[in-house]
Amino acid sequence: MSLKGFHIVFIVFSTLLALSTGAWCVWVDLVEGAPVYLAGAIASFVCAIALVVYGVWFYRKMKRLRIIT
Amino acid sequence: MEIPYTISTRPDTGLWNAKIGIWLFLASEVMLFGGLFSAYVFLRLDAPPGMWPHGLLNVPVGTMNTAILIMSSVTVVLAWAALKMRKYRAYWWYMLATILCGVIFLTVKLVYEWPQKFEHFGGYIKPEALEKYEQYLGNKHTAEKNLPPRLEITGHLHNREALSNPNIKEYEVGLDPVNADPANPAMDRPHFLYVPPTEKIGKIDKADVERATMFLPTHSAYFASYFTITGLHGLHVLAGVLVFIYMWLPVSKKLYQRNPEHLANRVEVAGLFWHFVDLVWIFVFPLFYLL
Structure with missing residues (x-):
């Protein structure tokens, strides 16, 4: 696997981590009731969306530049 | 080549x-x-x-x-x-x-x-001495709440030389919040944040401690x-x-x-x-x- 392929795999795992961190924050917020965790959940879900957007942008850019083979 | x-x-x-x-x-x-x-x-x-x-x-x-x-x-x-x-x-x-x-x-x-x-200290209390340190451990409270027992007293060790000097018979610990106020319901849950030790000093007899170290791999x-x-x-x-x-x-x-x-x-x-x-x-x- 090339670097671009591994990078896409890495971004997928990072997105999953961001989603699970967000879910964890929601869970802790329900248990603890501290607003800091709600902010963390929102930030994590925003990061997950940003990572998906970046992943799509990266794939398209590599394809356009013919670096994806 | x-x-x-x-x-x-x-x-x-x-x-x-x-x-x-x-x-x-x-x-x-x-x-x-x-x-x-x-x-x-x-x-x-x-x-x-x-x-x-x-x-x-x-x-x-x-x-x-x-x-x-x-x-x-x-x-x-x-x-x-x-x-x-x-x-x-x-x-x-x-x-x-x-x-x-x-x-x-x-x-x-x-x-x-x-x-x-x-810089953080932890001492595991011997099972037979747990009752003696109930004021720091709050195990009656944890038993009521169906939580795992607390076996360790943690915080900032004021007399660090106690770890190596056998003539010093007790540890003086600036207690972590969980040991300073163990019956507080807020201490029943993990914090996931750094919570500094309190000003409250706890004294632990070395004879009552199963093992005590800083938070090192040996802990x-x-x-x-x-x-x-x-x-x-x-x-x-x-x-x-x-x-x-x-x-x-x-x-x-x-x-x-x-x-x-x-x-x-x-x-x-x-x-x-x-x-x-x-x-x-x-x-x-x-x-x-x-x-």
């Missing part, structure tokens, strides 16, 4: 040699970290109630370090893409950003996270696995940073001018290693910080 297949692919494998080499190396790394992660999981599953710390690590700091590593993976792949497009200047800047991310990650680990633990299986895995990961980050610094120095420009594809291949191999190191952290973070 010219080393063959550093740029062109081998006819039999369809790959250039360094790429096969790095993937074989990464396969061995998977086995190394896989073994350590398995050990961690089994140690945790087998830990008696009250013997495995939870929510001790600083989640915001860990999250920041995770974001830094993800960012560094983005910059390293952009550095490689810049080389492929023959834009050396852009490569130089992306590589510098990658190096800085690695250095920040290591600095946070070595200057903030680890030293904080080296518990938890800290042994924490320092082993994060330490080994940190060494990998350091190795990656050193390789990137070499590829960022003017010597790389000479190679670029002579054969840009050769430098691009070197960066790709180093980038694969870096992505693996970052991927390991993607597993370390939830395992140690969140769960």
Whole structure:
């Protein structure tokens, strides 16, 4: 696997981590009731969306530049 | 002598040699970290109630370090893409950003996270003496709430020489909030943040302590696995940073001018290693910080 392929795999795992961190924050917020965790959940879900957007942008850019083979 | 297949692919494998080499190396790394992660999981599953710390690590700091590593993976792949497009200047800047991310990650680990633990004290109380320290442990309260028992008193050790001097008969500890106010319902839950010790001093007879150390690998299986895995990961980050610094120095420009594809291949191999190191952290973070 090339670097671009591994990078896409890495971004997928990072997105999953961001989603699970967000879910964890929601869970802790329900248990603890501290607003800091709600902010963390929102930030994590925003990061997950940003990572998906970046992943799509990266794939398209590599394809356009013919670096994806 | 010219080393063959550093740029062109081998006819039999369809790959250039360094790429096969790095993937074989990464396969061995998977086995190394896989073994350590398995050990961690089994140690945790087998830990008696009250013997495995939870929510001790600083989640915001860990999250920041995770974001830094993800960012560094983005910059390293952009550095490689810049080389492929023959834009050396852009490569130089992306590589510098990658190096800085690695250095920040290591600095946070070595200057903030680890030293904080080296300064923290924990003493496990002998089962027969637990009743004597009920005011610090609050085990009647935990039993009422159906929570695991508290077996350890933690905080800032005021008389550190007590650890090595047998003539000192007790530990003087600036108690952590959980031991300063053990019946407080807020202490029933893990914090996931750094909570400094209180001003309240607790005195613990050495004779009542099963084992007492700072938060070092000798403290518990938890800290042994924490320092082993994060330490080994940190060494990998350091190795990656050193390789990137070499590829960022003017010597790389000479190679670029002579054969840009050769430098691009070197960066790709180093980038694969870096992505693996970052991927390991993607597993370390939830395992140690969140769960």
